[in-house]
Amino acid sequence: MHAHYLAKRTLTGILATLAISSASLSLAATDMPPLPEVDGTVVEGDGNDYTLKFSIGTTQSGAQYRGLEYFKDIVEKRSDGHIKVQLFHSAQLGDDLQAVSALQAGTLEMTAPSTSPLVNMFPQFAVFDLPFLFPSPEVADKVLDGEIGKRMLEEASTNGLVAIGWAENGYRQLTDSKAAVSTPEDLKGLKIRTMQNPIHLDIWRTLGANPTPMSFAELFTALEQGVVDGQENPWITIQSSRFNEVQPYATETNHVYTPFVTLVSERFWNKLPESYQGLLVEAAGEMGRYEREVSRTLNDAIKQQLKDEGMQITELSAEQVATFQDTLAPVYDDWRDKIGGELIDDIQAISQP
Structure with a gap:
């Protein structure tokens, strides 16, 4: 709990500082994109009342919880x-995998984990761990909101779960303590902390770094x-964890884009009338569209704040990104059959028309 509290307190402080120190950014927690008006008529149910507990692992200060408030x-x-909706943040009811298990058991109604922890259950979700597959947020939106995203939700509606939507965890960025990184050559021998995820380990090993799960x-x-020279996480995590205090360099790599998937307990789902x-x-x-807007607003403001605090942020040109992509081609070869070549091809047809 202490780490979650610390992260929440730190981020709240950051947002407050942003509002005070920079009129152009003016982004206190209350200045996130406002909650939209609720559109649509009242939906007739079956006369029964329902209570829905919705649990997430991220903090109350982030974009995801703001999306839940709109939901x-x-x-x-x-x-x-x-239908009464009760919200739980900061893994109060368990981490992503514990929450998913609770949905399967019928003791929790909804959760929205990142796709990465669910790869053992849904191997196709590993596609979101492939490097540089989503060159822009717009491409991610087109994939998730289109036929591919719809198909993946249907495929994930098994194992006691019903998958009903997407939201955004966002892009991962590189930070390090040694030097500015703008080419794969700059990574040679750098010890980079990664998640315990086989594709992420493969990415950094292929780039010449020394990936260190921790x-x-x-x-x-x-x-x-x-003990390690660098790490990779979204800007919001880099700032809230104060990594910039020990990592003077960052590169806006956008190397992996991770969505959140909105899940409902099948046991709860089957109790609801079709209208509900x-x-x-x-x-x-609606939540997913709004949450992405909040996520991107926070992301841009926090990146600027890190710059203002003295972090040296390298922004890669299209040519530099292409060099990273070419270097990482073997990762696609290694994982193509395991993830599904057709799925990768379908996404690449959208991302590289």
């Missing part, structure tokens, strides 16, 4: 109060003591 607003208003809780101390099932699907779609 609650939509569902409660459009069910005319017949729990997130140990990471700040390891960076501070030089439809309402949850609509609300999940």
Whole structure:
């Protein structure tokens, strides 16, 4: 709990500082993109009342929780109060995998984990760990909101789960303590902390770095003591964890894009009338669109704040990104059959038309 509290407190402080120190950014927690008005008529149910607990692992200060607040607003208003939504942040009811297990057991109604921890259950989700597959947020939106995303939700609606929507965890960025990184050559021999994820290990090994799996809780101390030279996470995590205090260099690599997937317990789903099932699907779609807007607003503001605090951020040109992509071609060869070549081809047809 302490780490979650610290992250939340730190981020709240950052956002408050942003609002005070920079009129052009002016992004206090209350200045996130405002909650949209709830559109749509009241949905008739079956006369019964339902309570829905929605648990996430991220903090109350982030974009994901803000999206959940909008989801609650939509569902409660459009069910005319017949569905009550209770929100739980910061892994209060368990981490991503524990929450998914609770959905399967029917003791929790909804959660929205990152796709990465679910790869053992849904191997196709490993596609989101492939490097540089989503060159822009717009491409990610087109994939997730289109036929591919719809198909992947249907495929993930098994194992006691119903998958009803997507939101954004975002792009991962590189930080290090040694020097600015703009080519794969600059990574030779650098010890980079990664998640315990086989594709991520493959990515950094192929780039010439020395990937070092380590729990997130140990990471700040390891960076501070030089046990590892660098790490990779979204800007919001880099700032809230104060990695910039021990990592003077960053590169906006955008090397991996990770979505959140919105899941409902099949046991709960089957109790709902069809009209309420439809309402949850609509609300999940609205939540996802709004949450991405919040995520991108926070992301841009926090990147600027890191610059203002003295972090040297390298932004890669299209040619430099292409060099990283070419170097990482073997990773695609290694994982193509395991993930599904057709799925990769379909996404690449959108990302590289």
